[in-house]
Amino acid sequence: MGEWGFLGTVFEGLQDHAPMLGRFWLFLMLVFRIVILGTVASDLFEDEQLEFSCNTLQPGCKQVCYDKAFPISQYRFWVFHIVLIATPSLVFVMYATHHNSKKAKQPKSKRSILQNYIEDRRLRRLYIVNVIFRIAAEVGFLVGQCKLYSFEVPAQYPCNRFPCPYTVDCFTSRPMEKTIFLYFYFGVGVLSAFSSIVELFYSSVKWFCCNLENFDLDDSTCENLQNLRQDLSGKKTTSDSRGFLTVYVILS
Structure with a gap:
């Protein structure tokens, strides 16, 4: 779990500026994605290529069939998903940190109060952009997961790619366990996307459609x-x- 430490720091900074719904999304990300992916999924998918076997000894056949069955490893796909979603959050936290340090150095006056108000509005707009990018990433990866893996990891793959001498049968390890994990991760993705959409509308109304008071x-x-x-x-x-x-x- 050490490799995920930098993301924990990013999300801690994001929590200070996120509304309640944003903190719920952070909870889903930290617990049901990073923790589960770093503990359960890493052990579940670490042997998928080693245990992938075909009923032939033809050199190269196993490798090309594995490439056909899994164009990208599910584990690496989800890691890329988390990193991509965390990137705009990192940009937002960097800007928010710069804004807070600049705000602390300004003397208190009527002009500085108005400037801080304008900067706060810009900060909130940037947060909204972050949420929009997050929604796009969530929906895009949900569609990608459906296209690449559907909702099932078959126990048997027929393969006839060169250099296989004929149509061979290849077999995966623990297909039922991996299928359950596919359903779990897809459900978390749907819940995260839905919470982000609700957060987008809620934050927009609260921050930009209300009076100054x-x-x-x-x-x-x-x-x-x-x-x-x-x-x-x-x-x-x-x-x-x-x-x-x-x-x-x-x-x-």
């Missing part, structure tokens, strides 16, 4: 933002105030 800001911050609105709507004629107001109206 509904955001997660304390009372003093809301009061400062309201005062800043009034100041910006006054009759200031300096170019700096007009430019800043334009930026505020556009980004709000």
